[in-house]
Amino acid sequence: MKKIHIFIFTAISIILILLYTAAGTADIAFLDTFKILAGKLNSSLSGFSNSKEIIILNIRLPRVLLSYISGACLALCGCGYQSVFKNPLSDPFILGVSSGAALGATLSIVLSMPNTFLGLNITALMAFFGAVITVFVVFAIYENSQRNSTSSLLLIGIAIGQFITAVISVLMLLNQDNIKDIYFWTLGSFAAKSWPHLAVVSVYFVIGFCFMMHNSKNLDIMLLGSQEAQYLGQDIYKVRRHILVITSLLAAGVVSVTGIIGFIGLITPHVVRIFTGPMHKKLMVYSVFIGGIFLMTADTIARSALKFELPVGIVTAIFGAPFFIYLIYSSKREVL
Amino acid sequence: MKKIHIFIFTAISIILILLYTAAGTADIAFLDTFKILAGKLNSSLSGFSNSKEIIILNIRLPRVLLSYISGACLALCGCGYQSVFKNPLSDPFILGVSSGAALGATLSIVLSMPNTFLGLNITALMAFFGAVITVFVVFAIYENSQRNSTSSLLLIGIAIGQFITAVISVLMLLNQDNIKDIYFWTLGSFAAKSWPHLAVVSVYFVIGFCFMMHNSKNLDIMLLGSQEAQYLGQDIYKVRRHILVITSLLAAGVVSVTGIIGFIGLITPHVVRIFTGPMHKKLMVYSVFIGGIFLMTADTIARSALKFELPVGIVTAIFGAPFFIYLIYSSKREVL
């Protein structure tokens, strides 16, 4: 992992962030974007003087950044899950994070909770707790069963996830007035996200990234299988639990803010692994870059390609899937 | 696999089929059901004299049977996929069958095709072709790539599936009037299904079951891994392709008639494997029974528990997931 590569990826990221901030449906000249951005740097404007400034500084910029950080988080979670489960199909939502979050959000909508609680968006808060509680339930069941294999954990996660999804469907059936709200929530989107959301997700990211980098060696060892890992001094059950808890919290954090955004957490680590191989330090650093750039690009297309917004998940899959297949097609290294 | 067990499961199945035929929202006395069924056996009524007879003989009975056969098919597909991929998360739709079918159905709706074509329901027909073409595309990409691992095939399947799902979303976006229809189609349901549907799915089942039983030894050997399987005389690439093609066709056949019904194909083989171990003859026979009984029970609950119908997928997950978790909890044998 050469320093120069990290520098290049950082530079590309910054350039893209600026370019993407200049893109959008609102009628703002390309150069105006940069003038507004530069103006913000020079003076310390307290309010925004006009709608262009609001759009650039309060809507586009935080949204671009948020999509970047979210992509990075999801890719990082994907790395963690795929290594712990040694299963190429694991994505950040496999232990029920997404359905748990959706249940939390649904409850907040169905129970008509107030919009905010202690200044926090109540839906996001409930989604976060829903996700966290779900993962803990999955874990509790797993650890109290007589099973060691990660397959059992995966399947418990899937079963609980499906169960919760069914419960949500029942809630939707019983509260049809709110169907649209629940549907919007689960769709996953960066629309109308601004600085507070970015702040929250950034905090999750920094904690998650530091933790995962700190555990990169543990993740390497974990791939050797439980017996070897123990020979090399790893308390696999503890490490596995820690990593899954942190990645689940990270996924829950992202999901609670942005809704469910699939594909990126599953595919990014596979794409990166083709180039870096299995050692995690490299794998995770590049996954963060690639995941961030990918999701940010997808969201920019989603919000500016047509007059109306496309769901970001559609764009991710439409562009991501062919790209991924091309990579599988053209490279020789096996995926996982 | 003792004959007596097969006899017991067959007997339970028949008893349940009869009992479930007696259940429903329409106001028909318990005993009347059996009188009507017996009457049909004795005389060869050409038409149905009243709505009770129609309900029992033309609505409930074929629907009960159809849900049984569909459950059996999906469980069988699940066995096939899980063994070929040696991945506990594989379900019958993992290679894109469900999204392909949904795309076919969507096209038939969006393009306003006529209801029937040569006497066949055009949506079902298009769904079938959509599923089949998708699986063939997935295969073509896989076999033309330089890859051998089944993980790559799985990931190609997932990527293509997500891509198609995104395409469907775009089609829905462009044809917003039809959204509901497409949505209802994907939900999966046995509502309004009758003898012709049963006939079609039964044919698929018989062919699929015979093929899979004929290949039960091949599936056993396949679990040993590609090198061992080859030592034992198996042309793994051919066998793998055959099994995946047949299971995919079977899944496509079921999906095209009933829409997408999840969970059962994933969970049933795991449940059965806890009791039978990995040898496929036993595994598949019992999966067929358990899958059939399970889905039939779920659908009976779905259509008769409340005054209105519940989506069968909800019932499957609400009852199936806790049961599965209980089994994982209480038994010691590892799953896959």
Add this chain to the structure above:
Amino acid sequence: SNTASSNAAANTAYPLSITDDLGNNVSIDAKPARIVSTSPAVTEILFALGLDDEIVGVSSSCDYPDAAKSKPVLFDYSGPNVESIIQADPDIILSDVAYGIPADTQLLLEKSGIKIVLMTYTSVEDVLDNITLIGKITDKNKEAAALVSQMRSDIGKIADKAEKQEPKSVFINIGGYYTPGADTFINDLIKTLGANNIAQGLGSGWIMIPTEKLIEDDPDVYIDLSAVNSGDLPADKIISNLSAIKNNKYYSYSYSSNETSVISRPGPRLTQALQLLYDDIYGK
């Protein structure tokens, strides 16, 4: 269904404070000059009140009247385009639950000084109330009152005619055998016509009817709003024995047909919907 009812015909006094159907308190400081509608029904009401010029944005489903189609589309089934809405700089957004606004978007828009009023409807009366409310918010009280009284008289006429007919049982399929149950706008339309929606007793909201219930009740009239092409016969053979079909009382309209949008839109055209249903149920 909402709290703005008194003094229907007078001029609105701003600031106006209302509680919308979802319980949000909205205070409107001045007569809105720029209005965005995210719901086709609301759009129809706005045009009916003569607010053509005030409308600065609609949703992609707003296709009536024709003038609506030339308004900027700021909302679509995957949600609102925040950036474009802010650029359109509306004073108020009017919507109904079927076209709701995601919570985050609502917060952001409200922070940018845009008012949002959401309406619900489960009956004909609710729709009339919504018209009155919109009239009040936009200071079109007189126009709204006139429209409502015209509609009331049209509704009354059709209801009177229907009263003289033999009551009929009706089933409406909105797709996949889902049907409007109790507490739905369409159910209320049928009730107004003195007919009996067979799904009424099964539950409220959109529900799926058990096939055997359909056979058992054997409705006199079957209206399908989910046909691929208007006029199609039912795709499922199993229901072709229903008397409605045998007696030519089966009507199918495609999703995109005018009939479907008239019947399912809780706006000023509900009188047309009643007429249409009347014709289908009792004959022309």
Add this chain to the structure above:
Amino acid sequence: MNCVELSNVCCRVDGKDILNDISFAIPSGSMWAIIGPNGAGKSTLIKILTSIIKPTSGEVKINGVNINNLSRLDIAKNIAVVPDNFNTNFDFTVFDIVLMSRYSHNRKSYITNADNAAVLEALDKAKISHLKNNLYKTLSSGEKQTVLLARAIAQDSDVILLDEPTSNLDVKNQMEIMHMLKTLNEEKKSVIAVMHDINLAVRFINNFIIIKQGKIINSGNIKTVFNEDILTDLYDINVDIYKDVNSRFLFMQAEKIK
């Protein structure tokens, strides 16, 4: 008739020559050992003989037929393999594992009495009948190796190819297995075994192929191929060879490293 015949076989993987111009022929019904240092290419050779790997160039014949014209099933009917190690996570019993070798004989979807009998006989021959219902994955390394041997016996093919079949066996089992191979050979099976334990090999096997760095450096009868020079050359190590009164090779012992 040669049961196995290689002509000018080369094998190149990822730019590395693993086998280089290998040619030999093994007459049906004979018993051979392949010896050579670690990484010489012995296991690769076994994979080429069973078409798991295709040679980069050269020709492989099984019982006179080019291997490319044989289906997997044909190959398995002709050659049974005892791999150097095999593990599985699935809950297969020892019986299941051995039974699977019968699938090349009986392509029907059911198991015949003949299959069952053959499996039980093979387990009996390998003296592991008591492990019949144990899960394969719980066995000790030596037990696993013995099961794989039983599997090869049940497969009942003309040629048995073994990759270090005694590496994890105790002294007694080594003798048992070698005796069994000898018996199989007397029953007209061809036996080809990759072995590191030369002292064991020479007691049972007369014909040797000696490979070093992907090339055959010598092959033929034990008398002609085994002398101190060749062994010293092969392993780059001084060896002492002890002979019996008839000057027959008795055993070798590596001495100090050069």
Add this chain to the structure above:
Amino acid sequence: MNCVELSNVCCRVDGKDILNDISFAIPSGSMWAIIGPNGAGKSTLIKILTSIIKPTSGEVKINGVNINNLSRLDIAKNIAVVPDNFNTNFDFTVFDIVLMSRYSHNRKSYITNADNAAVLEALDKAKISHLKNNLYKTLSSGEKQTVLLARAIAQDSDVILLDEPTSNLDVKNQMEIMHMLKTLNEEKKSVIAVMHDINLAVRFINNFIIIKQGKIINSGNIKTVFNEDILTDLYDINVDIYKDVNSRFLFMQAEKIK
């Protein structure tokens, strides 16, 4: 001081007694071989010594501390293991594999120069520096075994526990590895190796633990434990023991099966 001490250890799995009342103590800095027939419980013993399996009863002490009071990390710092076989499907290089043994020394998230140096040195000692960048999964069985040994060296713990470390090695590499173990032992490491090749073991190792059917039937110095009776008894096979002029055990050869 004993580096490893077992008192009355029993191990029962699925209703089968695998180890039965095992007690022994190994003084720090000594070199021991564990021998016994297949399925005797040797590998199980290794797993108990590293707490992979918990004994059903009895006590295990590492350097005087009860193993239950030691964390995994403590155990790894005290004991390095060379397992009997290890495979991975992941694309780890030989360097990666050996490097991972350093993680018990350096818990920081980055790799230090000391780590790199230790890995290179271990590869050098095991004479596999040329394989450094090869993928582990492509190695031959002997090469893999050597890499695992290099890994144990880089782990740099007091005790090295080896499960059949020479089973897949050629004659020369067997000698090299045994010499290396001897050297490590001279550098004050304790070495405990499960071995089937008694002739090799006796040339390098003086202390033996002999296990049969989960019980220790003899242990101690080579002079006291090795005689024809014990070996005959151990394997149920007649053995000839050859001794040198000083009546020192030279080698044994299994004769005809009883």
